[in-house]
Amino acid sequence: MMLRLLSVVAALVLCAGQSLAAEPIKIGAVVSVTGPASFLGEPEKNTLEMIRDELNAKGGLLGRPVELILYDDESDVNKAVLAAEKLIKKDQVAAVIGATTSGSTLAIMNKFPAAQVPLVSMSAAEKIVNPVNPWVFKVAPSDRHAVGRILKHAQAKGYKKIAILTVSDGFGQAGREVLKELVPAMGFTLTADEVYGPKDTDMTAQLTKLKDAAPDAIICWGTNPGPAVVARNRAQLGMKTPLYMSHGVASRKFIELAGESAEGLMLPAGHLIVASQLPDSQPQKVLLLAYTSQYKDKFKGDVSPFGGHGWDGLKLVAKAVETAGSDKPAAIRDALEKITAFPGIGGVFSFTDKDHNGLDANAFEMVVIQGGDWKILK
């Protein structure tokens, strides 16, 4: 009898012990895998799952496997809110990565202070981290950093008059706000401010107007295909005014679409697309090359900076879990805020209690398109 009781107790203890050891660390993610923002969300999801597998292959975190609970918000703000609720209340995750779009992030971020769970966003809007919300971080660089990088280059070139051409969607208008603030603030004159629609197929009218304003340089803010049309129309009109593009078109697709008219265009790009041209001393170089080949092998597609946001999000959370030595949400939050000089895909992150983005204008490299490829501008 005693023996049987003992064996039952032993079995129970064993079971409990085993389940304790195998208890996974749960990390949530809200990603736009389908819908209009899927060109961002798909590489993010691929990368998140790839990094999860990589972490688990190395024995997980704190000796426990990593469980990634990923919900697709279908590029819909309402679904993002539901997904965030579910992750916090039902799944009780230690931290959440997401959302993919700025709109969704802004809609879900106020839930996190109440739930005391850290959120690491993969979207760009500055409002996510300004003013600082103690529970919300973001890994995508802000438009401010990209604009700053362009204007620094324009200053070095001695340009005085700047004209801007922006797309009338969320990305373009956020960029326009920052441009309208920083262009005068950095000592330039804003000579023209034109807008085009995201589905427009001809921008010669806007460019003709810009030409009449005779600026020293034009800055165009948009994502494909608009800027490719702008580049083609600029070549058609025979304009020689230097044209800067935004980081929104830093992909091979842009060069393919704009063809010869892309030659000589300049833009701020993350280090990922020019990784092989970076000096060996650059702290990100090894990571960038490894990520590029790893992603290509696994998904047979090209890497994009968006997938890089997934890399940064999960690796930063993993780092925080390791330094905190715990998967308590509050401990992860505190550890995230103390991460400094952490090389990622989007840049070298240094968080403080006043800066929850951790990046500066150095996250971007000025590149020029030459011979159908990117070249770093010195």
Next chain:
Amino acid sequence: MFAGAPQYLISGLTVGATYGLTALGFTMIFNTTGIINFAQGEFVMLGGMLAVVLQKAGAPLPVAIMLAVAVTALVGCLIERGVIRPVGRTAPVNLVIITIGISILLRGAVMLIWGKDTFALPPFSGSAPLAILGAAVQPQSLWVLLITLLLLVALKLFFSRTIHGKAMLACACEQKAAALMGISVDRMAMLSFGLSGFLGAVGGAILTPITLTSYDVGVMLGLKGFAACILGGLGNPFGAAAGGLILGVLESFGAGFVSSAYKDAFAFIVLLALLFVKPTGLFGGPKSDRV
């Protein structure tokens, strides 16, 4: 201030030709069946996308374009035969809703098969711009205007000289009488879908070198093409083409002289104002008994 005017006019005409070709397709189907085909923009998209895909698969550009146009025309016929005709003689509004469904289906299918990227085609005769009256013109723009014009003339001849064209016009006037005269109204309806698929696809293929294409270009084109139809007077092919050109030029001048932020609004405000004054459109007949 008016130095840019020739440039605005040229870019307006090029964009307007897009709207005009889409509008022509709308007219074709409306005239024979009384249906507004909201999948018209998708025909334009199909023409462009198929041409891109075939060209990438190795077909020479003219062959790729001809095949793309033929396939799209066939798709048009199949839609009429497979989806519109089985529903039978119900109110046109039901059929209009069906065309909206078809447009979503076509868009989704293209997205799943060829992805969400934007694609380009090489221009037909180089990209070195020509200078006309101080405006820089892409050779492709001239191709677009020329082909649009040719199509218009061909349509005019088709409707006035051929038995099929006259039979389609007869269906437009009075279906019952046309049927009594021995005209197969069903076949004419199928022909009209095929013809508008053809027109849309030609538009899509010749425009892609300028405007680029992707699975979702049909949405905006469909809307603007429909607006062009209304502007020119619904049911009048020449009104439709002219309406398209006028809409394009209005947008371009609006963007150039007023503000590019209100470019779309500008064209639609003029459209609204016109409809208040002349509800049948610029070239529409005095009566509008077909609803």
